[in-house]
Amino acid sequence: MGKKSDELQIERLLKILLRLSNGGKFTASELCNYYDISRRTFFRDTNTLRNVGFALEQKEGYYWIDKNNSQSKNLFDLLYFTEEEAFIIRQAIHSIDETNVLKQNLVNKLYDLYSYGKVAEVIVRREHTSTVHELNEAINKKQQVRLLGYYSSNSNTISDRLVEPVSFTTNFIALWAFDVESQSNKIFKIARISRVEQTGQPYQYEHQHQAQEIDVFRISAAEKIPVKLMLTMRAYNLLTEEYPLATKYLTSQPDNRWLFDGWVCGFEGVGRFVLGLCEEVEIIEPDSLKIFLQKKVECFGK
CATH class of the missing domain: 2.30.30.100 (SH3 type barrels.)
Structure with missing residues (x-):
């Protein structure tokens, strides 16, 4: 076997090792398809893993590695993060x-x-x-x-x-x-x-x-609509807790207020946030967001 073939086999063995030890169980056919290898090569690889001390388990056609086995545990301490x-x-x-x-x-x-x-x-x-x-x-x-x-x-x-x-x-x-x-x-x-x-x-x-695009309220669309909101400290805290990516669009203002100056892909996400804190958020722009929310409020009266 040449040097290149040896390297490919080692790389494949490591990938199979990590996959089988990740908590899942896989059939021989699935693993052969994943790594584009023959069943003969797969069984040779599994024998290699067993020979070097890994507890390769097999039941009802499924394969996995028992990480709790003492022979396997030392190497997994090196391979994985604590x-x-x-x-x-x-x-x-x-x-x-x-x-x-x-x-x-x-x-x-x-x-x-x-x-x-x-x-x-x-x-x-x-x-x-x-x-x-x-x-x-x-x-x-x-x-x-x-x-x-x-x-x-x-x-x-x-x-x-x-x-x-x-x-x-x-x-x-x-x-x-x-x-x-x-x-x-x-x-x-x-x-x-x-x-x-x-x-x-x-x-x-x-x-x-x-x-x-995906906006900070996790709404996706092709368009980007500029939005400006003035927030109280309470609204600021809730916004950054629920939507951490909004932080980069926030700037401190006088009187413990915060300005959100960003964009959204649609009004559904930002609308839900504003409706839940209607006394804590002032819509500076756009007017179309105000109209959107007015229609939502009217729905409650029907």
Whole structure:
């Protein structure tokens, strides 16, 4: 076996190792498809992992690695962040301004280093890490996936969606993807995805991929509408707690007031915030936001 082949095998073994130890269980067919290898190569790789001391488990056709096994634990201490290390890294990453390209570069480098390790656990909630890993892999491979059991708040339905994942929003809160059925680019909330199913099928509509803007109130659209709001201290505190990305558009004013001078993609998000604090927020502009809220208030009287 040549040097290049040795390097590829080592890289593949590390990727398989990290995937199998991430808490999920996978069939031989799934892993062969993930890494484009034959079943013979897969079984040779699993034997290699067992021979070097990893507790590779197999039951009912599924494979995984028991990280609690004493022989495996020492190496996992090197491969993964401890809880305290993850906390420190999380604090450091989130201290970087969202508009700073270095922040996303740092996240990308961590993914390059660990692929399926605990990078997402540093950025997203623990229960969503598997979803993020699967989607990240599909993006890198430019392949379609199925979002199984996706809950849509617009239609109030749960269904499976065949999509072409494009990119993540800030901190992996949502996914930009091309919806094959509707032939349109949409945003899918990570928390509403039950499971991701790899299809192994390449992109078919890459020329139509387009990620739109997302405002600080998490509304997405192609347009950007300038908005100015004067906030009391209470409104300021609630805004920064519920929508941290709004901080960069806020400036201190006299009398413990704060000016929000930013933009939104639509009035639904900012409208909900203002309606909930109507005595704490003054709309400076635009007038169209005032009209939008007046119509909402009129609905209560019907």
